[in-house]
Amino acid sequence: MDVTVEEHKTQSRLSNSFSRGHSVMNRYTVQEKLGSGSFATAYLVTDAKDGGSLKVLKRISCGGLRPDSTLPSAREAKLLGSLRHPFIVQFFSSFLEKEDFCIITEYCEGGDLDCIIQQQKDKNRPFPEGHITEWFIQLLLGVNYLHERLVLHRDLKTKNIFLKNGTIKIGDFGVSRILSLPTDMATSFTGTPHYMSPETFSNSGYNSKSDIWSLGCILYEICCFQYAFEASNWIKLVSLIVEGPTPCLPSKYSAALNDILQRTLRKDPEERPSASEILTMPYIVDRAKVLSAWLEDVMGQDGQGSVSDDACRIAAAVKEKLHLDTLRAMHDIQEMDPRQRRRIRKDEPGETYRKKMKRAVERLYQENHKKLEQGKIVKMRQENAWVEEESTCTSADIRSYTSSEDDEESEEEEYFSSSILSLSTPLSEEHSSTLSAYQSCLRRFLDYSTNANEVGITDTISKDSQDMSVSTCNKEEIARLRQVCLELLGENGFWKVYDYLKREYFRQDSETEEFEEATLSEPQEIGLYPQHCHKVQQLIFLEERMEGQNLGMSCAWL
């Protein structure tokens, strides 16, 4: 018996809530209910098999749905589990319990972006551009990772974007896939079509550029605290999305950021840039360089987290490294007239921003030192420190330091200070490793974008992915990709890498099934040609998907 979306929603709501202490699979203990969405109820749980770590259990009532036809195969769950990226909520496992289908994911203590935007709106305090750009870069890196692997999110919206340790995590994978509902259809039933692209209304299909449209809507919402497209009813909203004017950012934001928004919201999907194309735009590259330099300073050149778990030691270590530079930078900048400062900023954006960041670190150190002496070091905050305005390094300090003619400058300093502030308290191992992953992610992207710009290739990998992602997976495409891999790695290298990665691929989610230990040692090609290995991974993904199609499994995956 087929069940409509509305019936299924009703069944979901009717199912009893898990109460605190409820045990699932003798492993997960419910701590609290996080909330209910259209298809699922989310609980915060502890995982007994993982040292009592906090995770999220999403419970989807199967109701009248037939598990065999509507729930994912173990293989599809494994595909979700194989996605690992610093800006994507980790999917751990899925299982059936009685009438419920459950998925276990990473917990993001910072809450969702929708709530954070609402809090900031209530304070009537727009986000500084530096902060918005950092989030946007994280989103682009996460989405690019998905698109390179031929995965479309299909439901990007502020409610599905979370914050953890101050960084973005793209979440809510799986529910629509698991229910075998194309998300654009599910979205239209749940009453939030605000992020849907024009092509999804015209039956021309959802593709990777539809995710880009949603990113544009999210960018606008972060800047303006309102939907990019809003109307009094559904029909008007659809016509606004399909043929209405593209909204602009307020003039307080740069022309470069507005230009990116305009491009992401082009009505014709083919005219929209891909995530990797946006990532190679000069404005984004400049900002990414600044972030990378900041992370390098904080984490150490080797990316191995030189951050200690003591606020004072963090600041002291950073201070030791930066002190002289900082003083020199302060002196140099104070000596300059405003015109010279502006020119410097134009000529060397990365260098100048880095100096500002160092100045902020210096002030933070002094502030922390004072507080230490007074025995007032604040406890580590779980949430983003910048959201709460009780910062120890106040924006007022920064404003009094910077000249009044430069509001933009003071805002950026505030942004750096707030980022640094989130490190000024003891860092957990997890936070440290997130920053480390963030750093290597940025480094890889910056290396790639430099090479791409130098040889005039932007986006080869992603273009291949897009071509394939719009159609269903077919044998010719797989054969073509296999041929490319063979040419890149040579026959011998290809088979070594292929066997190794395939083995790794099946080993990744061993929670539901046991896999024999891999006896293969890592071929040297893995280290020598990481970009080629990435293509082999794409090939393995596609082959798996193809096999899934042949077996008649739901292909909501793409």
Ligand SMILES: Nc1ncnc2c1ncn2[C@@H]1O[C@H](COP(=O)(O)OP(=O)(O)OP(=O)(O)O)[C@@H](O)[C@H]1O
């Ligand atoms: N990984 C997570 N970490 C922290 N909170 C989460 C996580 N996943 C979901 N939540 C929270 O749980 C609540 C319910 O989430 P859920 O995804 O089920 O619904 P929704 O996204 O609010 O709505 P819909 O599914 O209709 O889009 C939300 O408040 C959400 O912020």
